[in-house]
Amino acid sequence: MSCSPFDLKEYFLRELPSPQRFQVEAHVKTCPPCREELERLQLTEAALFSLRDEEIPQRIAFVSDPIFEPSPLRRWFSGFWGSTARLGFASAAMLSASVLYFAATRPAPAPDRTAAPTMAAVSPSPKEIQQQIQQAVSKAVAQLEARQVETNRQLVADFERRSNEELRSIRWAIGQSDLDRKRAQVSKAMAMYVQPGESGEVK
Amino acid sequence: MIFRAVEDADLIRQATRGNVESFNLLVSRWEKRVYNYLLRITANREDALDLTQDAFLKAYQNLRKLDDPSRFAPWLYRIAHNEAYSMFRKRRPESDVDEIEPEATETQITVGGSSIFPIELSLAVAGALDRLTVEQREAVVLKIYQGFKFEEMSEILSCPVSTIKSRLYTALELLKTELAPMKARGLS
Numbered sequence: 001m002s003c004s005p006f007d008l009k010e011y012f013l014r015e016l017p018s019p020q021r022f023q024v025e026a027h028v029k030t031c032p033p034c035r036e037e038l039e040r041l042q043l044t045e046a047a048l049f050s051l052r053d054e055e056i057p058q059r060i061a062f063v064s065d066p067i068f069e070p071s072p073l074r075r076w077f078s079g080f081w082g083s084t085a086r087l088g089f090a091s092a093a094m095l096s097a098s099v100l101y102f103a104a105t106r107p108a109p110a111p112d113r114t115a116a117p118t119m120a121a122v123s124p125s126p127k128e129i130q131q132q133i134q135q136a137v138s139k140a141v142a143q144l145e146a147r148q149v150e151t152n153r154q155l156v157a158d159f160e161r162r163s164n165e166e167l168r169s170i171r172w173a174i175g176q177s178d179l180d181r182k183r184a185q186v187s188k189a190m191a192m193y194v195q196p197g198e199s200g201e202v203k
Numbered sequence: 204m205i206f207r208a209v210e211d212a213d214l215i216r217q218a219t220r221g222n223v224e225s226f227n228l229l230v231s232r233w234e235k236r237v238y239n240y241l242l243r244i245t246a247n248r249e250d251a252l253d254l255t256q257d258a259f260l261k262a263y264q265n266l267r268k269l270d271d272p273s274r275f276a277p278w279l280y281r282i283a284h285n286e287a288y289s290m291f292r293k294r295r296p297e298s299d300v301d302e303i304e305p306e307a308t309e310t311q312i313t314v315g316g317s318s319i320f321p322i323e324l325s326l327a328v329a330g331a332l333d334r335l336t337v338e339q340r341e342a343v344v345l346k347i348y349q350g351f352k353f354e355e356m357s358e359i360l361s362c363p364v365s366t367i368k369s370r371l372y373t374a375l376e377l378l379k380t381e382l383a384p385m386k387a388r389g390l391s
Binding site for chain 1: 221223227230235236238239242252256259263324325327328332343346348352372379383385
C-alpha cells in the first residue's frame, strides 16, 4: 500500500497534472517504500520496451479507382444525409416551398352572398332605401294575398264538398221516407182484401 | 506533436474531398502503430496485417463521419479494436473473448530488441503479456506502447475510465511481479 499523496501508478503513467506530480516527486525522495515501488514500475516499463515495434510486412496504399470511388452525386448525397444542419435546412426549405405553392395555386374563396345585400345597404341613398323598402313591402303583400287566395279557394272547395255530401244524405233520407210510406199503403190495401168470416168479427 | 495533429487534420480534410493521396499519407503515418497494436492483441502477424488493412479501409469509407479531425487517433484505434474483436467473435463465437489465448507458436513474435536487450528478456515479456487477459493486454498496449490518455482509452474501448484503470493496474501488478526482478538482474 502506497503512502504517496497521490496515486503512484497515475504518476508513473503520466496522468497526474504538474502540481500533483511535483508533490509525488517530493514525497518519493523522502519515502523509501514508495521510491522502491516506483523503481519496480519503471523496471517493468523498461522490460516491456524490450519488445520493439515491428515493421509492417506490407505497406498499405489506396488507389484512386473510379470503380471504387463514390460518384460525386453519391458523395454529395452521403454528405447531405450525414449533416443534420443541411437536412434541417432542406426540410424547412421544402416546407416553405409547399406553403408558397399552395398559396399560389389555391382558388380564391367564393364571395359571401348573404353578406352582399348588407354591404350594399350600407352605401345607398335614402331614396333607394325607401324604394327597396317599398319593393319589399309590396312583395310581402303580394305573397300574403296569394296565400289568402289559396286559403279561400281551399275553404270554398271544402264547403262545396261538404254541401254536396249533406245534400246527398238528405236526398237519401227523403227517398227512404217515401219508401216507408208506400210500404204502409200497400199493407193497408192488403188488409182490406181479407174476408169477414175469416176475420171472425161478423156473425 | 501539435504540428503533427494539425497536419493530420489537414490531410483528413483533403481526404474527405476525395484526395486519395492525402489519405495514403495519413496511412503511412499510422500503419506501423496500428499494425503493432493489433499484433500485440492478436499475437499473429497475418491477422494483424489483415485487420490493419480492414481498419484503414473502414476508416477511408467512414472518414466523413469523423466530426473532429483532432480525434482521429482514438477514432482509428476504435475501428481497429472493433475489427479485432469482430474477428475474435467469428472464430470463437461461443466462448468469451477473455478466454481467447494467443497461439503457442506466437510466443516468439518479436526478437527485434536483441541488439540492445537480451533475447531472453524479450521472450519473457512476450510470455508475460500472453498470460494477461485480452482486455488487460490491450490496456497495457494502448497505455505503455501507444501512449494514449485514460480518456482516449475509454473512447477506444468504449468503457469507463475506472474500468480502464482497474484492468491496467491489475496487469501492471502481474507484469511487475514477473518482469521487474528479471530486468533488475539484466541491469546488474
